Amino acid sequence: MENLEEAVEKVLNGDSAAFGQIVEATSPRLVRMSARMLGSVQDAEDVVQDSYVKAYRSLQNGQFDRRAKVETWLYRIVVNTTLDAKRSKARSKTTASDQLEQAGGWESVAAADARVALREMSAWLDRLPEEQRTVLWLKTIEGLESAEVAAILGCSEGAVEQRLVRARAALREKRSDGR
Amino acid sequence: MSTRHEREPDAIVRESNRHAIDPERDAIDPELDRLIAATRAVAAGADFTTRVMTAVENEGTPMFDRPTRHALTLAMLVAVVALFMAERSARAYDDTLVSTYDESAAELAW
Numbered sequence: 545m546e547n548l549e550e551a552v553e554k555v556l557n558g559d560s561a562a563f564g565q566i567v568e569a570t571s572p573r574l575v576r577m578s579a580r581m582l583g584s585v586q587d588a589e590d591v592v593q594d595s596y597v598k599a600y601r602s603l604q605n606g607q608f609d610r611r612a613k614v615e616t617w618l619y620r621i622v623v624n625t626t627l628d629a630k631r632s633k634a635r636s637k638t639t640a641s642d643q644l645e646q647a648g649g650w651e652s653v654a655a656a657d658a659r660v661a662l663r664e665m666s667a668w669l670d671r672l673p674e675e676q677r678t679v680l681w682l683k684t685i686e687g688l689e690s691a692e693v694a695a696i697l698g699c700s701e702g703a704v705e706q707r708l709v710r711a712r713a714a715l716r717e718k719r720s721d722g723r
Numbered sequence: 724m725s726t727r728h729e730r731e732p733d734a735i736v737r738e739s740n741r742h743a744i745d746p747e748r749d750a751i752d753p754e755l756d757r758l759i760a761a762t763r764a765v766a767a768g769a770d771f772t773t774r775v776m777t778a779v780e781n782e783g784t785p786m787f788d789r790p791t792r793h794a795l796t797l798a799m800l801v802a803v804v805a806l807f808m809a810e811r812s813a814r815a816y817d818d819t820l821v822s823t824y825d826e827s828a829a830e831l832a833w
Contacts, residue, residue: 557790558790558791560779560780563776563779564772564775564776567771567772567775567776568772571767571771571772571775572766572767575765575766575767575771576762576763576765576766579762579765580762580765585765585766585767588767589767589768589771589774592767592775593771593774593775593778596775596778596779597775597778597779597782600779600782601782657761658761658762658764658765661758661761661762662762662765664758664761665758665759665762668754668755668758684755685755685759
């Protein structure tokens with residue numbers, strides 16, 4: 545998206561409000577993506593917020609070298625932060641947001657359905673090793689191209705395809721075991 | 724009347740390509756498709772951007788923006804070089820004074 549590059553330029557020139565445009569344009573997709581992995585919108589909001597703070601800090605420190613597109617760079621930060629959160633969530637088992645959501649923090653039936661689906665999605669992905677899970681998450685669920693996934697994960701497109709094949713094989717196996 | 728294809732041509736082509744080039748998709752995807760559809764409406768809270776911007780501001784905005792920081796760095800470099808040059812010329816002046824003194828002293832000794 546061309547506007548994102550322009551917004552980054554503005555942020556680099558001292559217009560911190562332009563960062564709000566970046567957040568506005570990218571957060572719907574990033575929060576949904578993170579929520580699908582974490583199984584919780586609240587956890588995803590926390591993770592994506594941390595990711596934006598990291599991104600802003602990187603921009604201020606001149607660490608964004610612009611070799612990647614802004615969107616790809618943001619995806620990379622959110623994916624890494626989400627995976628870190630997933631690991632620590634697995635260690636602590638239940639988070640405060642789980643308790644809040646279980647207590648009825650959501651307002652509508654549709655939202656409650658989505659919450660259940662998010663948990664199912666997260667559990668569905670948990671059946672795979674992290675490496676395969678991440679590729680399946682980004683490529684099949686989020687619909688990114690192999691080249692984009694490779695850029696986000698810092699590996700080759702071949703590695704992405706290979707992990708995807710393994711992920712599908714593992715899921716088929718688990719599915720047939722489950723019957 | 725506009726059709727779905729007219730509204731989102733890229734998305735439709737991309738989606739159909741994804742299905743076409745992915746023959747293994749059908750084996751595992753009915754359940755996954757259901758979950759993707761069910762979570763498509765998931766969204767951040769209405770005030771999410773405000774919340775992020777507050778966090779960003781609380782993080783501590785640098786005292787100076789980037790162009791100012793560059794100008795300050797350049798000014799500091801110039802100041803360091805100027806100090807170095809001043810130090811060198813002061814030394815050279817001292818040396819000149821000392822040698823003049825030595826010469827004068829030598830002349831007086833004669």
